[in-house]
Amino acid sequence: MARLENLTERGYETQKQLGNALMELIIEKGYEKVSIKDLTERAGIDRTTFYLHFKDKDDLFTKSQIATINELVELRRTEAGPKPGVLLVFRHMSQNAKLYQAIFRTSGLVPGSASLEQYIANSIMPLLESELSRFGVSPPLHMPAIASYISGALRSLARWWLEAGMPQSPEEISELFIRLTTKGLLSLVETR
Template structure:
């Protein structure tokens, strides 16, 4: 007998229906005023089914977040493996572009603060891994300063929000180049100055 537990395909299908319904509803009318009834109606399920899977819409949003962002942002590479920052940033931007209406609603002014915080949590390790492998960009302790990682991560999320609010005036590739140019010309120069100054 196998110790691997298999999830019932009906559970997977139901959660996918609810998640897709949430994404569609949030894209249309935002998250805060969204009701369980609206989500279940869109998913063509009843409220009782919803509550078999989730406590509330926040738990559903968390599940959707993990599914969406897990597909978009790979984990940081193992220590010693070089990282090209273009790859994860481009993958994230293409993913955000694919679900633009959802992310516009969730990251915009009327968005969901915990979602932005969760995105920061997912992106920060990648930024940290990239900085730790950039020549001369670590602190005397050997790691990039946390304040710099937070600064870059928050700046990237702010620029992504701007990109969505302005109907993506630049392609994903152009955005990657803009972000990396700003980062390498600004923050990285600042870090280098801190080391020599």
Template sequence: MNPRVQKTRSSIMNAFLNLMTEKKYESITIRDIVQRAGINRSTFYLHFLDKEDLMEHNSTYVLGKLREAMQYPAFNFEKALMEYNERQQPISSLLTIFLHIEEYFKFYSVMLNEKQFPKQLDEMIKEELYKFSINEIRCAYNAGGLIGLIRYWISSEMRESPEHMAKWVTHVLLFPHENHPDE
């Protein structure tokens, strides 16, 4: 994609997210978005059909980035156990997930309170977890737990670092019957 086009789309998407931190979705107008983005109305319509299309593009883009974070690198229990025991390293894909959440903090802080997004997030996480486990109940449980932890972390204004969060989850996964050292 042309860098100028990408910059304009990004500006529109960011303006929309910023507005969503200030007012409810229903009360945001295209006029609000274009004023905040510093573009004219026709430029908005070159990129998006309407506000709903913009919302969908934002969600699709960020969930795509989260999917990428979850896929790289693939989880391996033995390697994770060795890295944690020898160097106190968290599972690397967990760290990429929390770094992603940190990068898109504003998006998640708004969207986790919207109607459809939590369901989309849950489905995407379950799909990715299902690649590592054929047990649907385990995938549903882990997805719910991860979303709950993300909600906690965001609501606490990310007091803990992404590294701390990834280490905490790693410890829970590797040693489910032990308390975390920080507890």
């Protein structure tokens, strides 16, 4: 988890431990079954200390997601170039597998939080438009429908990939994704 605020090293450490504990427990028993008590016991930290840092469970989870998004945004800003954006996303996922798994398992669960899901969906629309303009075409109708389709597909493919233990490289899986998205299923069967 990326740094959330300006804190001493000690304070930062406990926040990190709480974040890690939450992700582990989400994977083990599901978001809503995780109590603050579970969380702080796992992290080896007093329950009251939790409330010094976070308002509640949602708060911790939301902030963890935001920290992750910021990391990803930064990555895409600095490593911009000919590489497709999707590849960077899969790379980042492979490096933060536990966290992304926890996020995927909870889906749009935490209400009103700026979720990673949301971020991906929002990122796809302009990205889609710019890609399409390279083909000299204006965006098709049903744009939001298509953006939903694609972001859902990405989320689900990524989730499968992580939970299966990443049997393909980030390059291979993003290549598969791009292919399915642009040319569809038929492109796969034709080439065999």
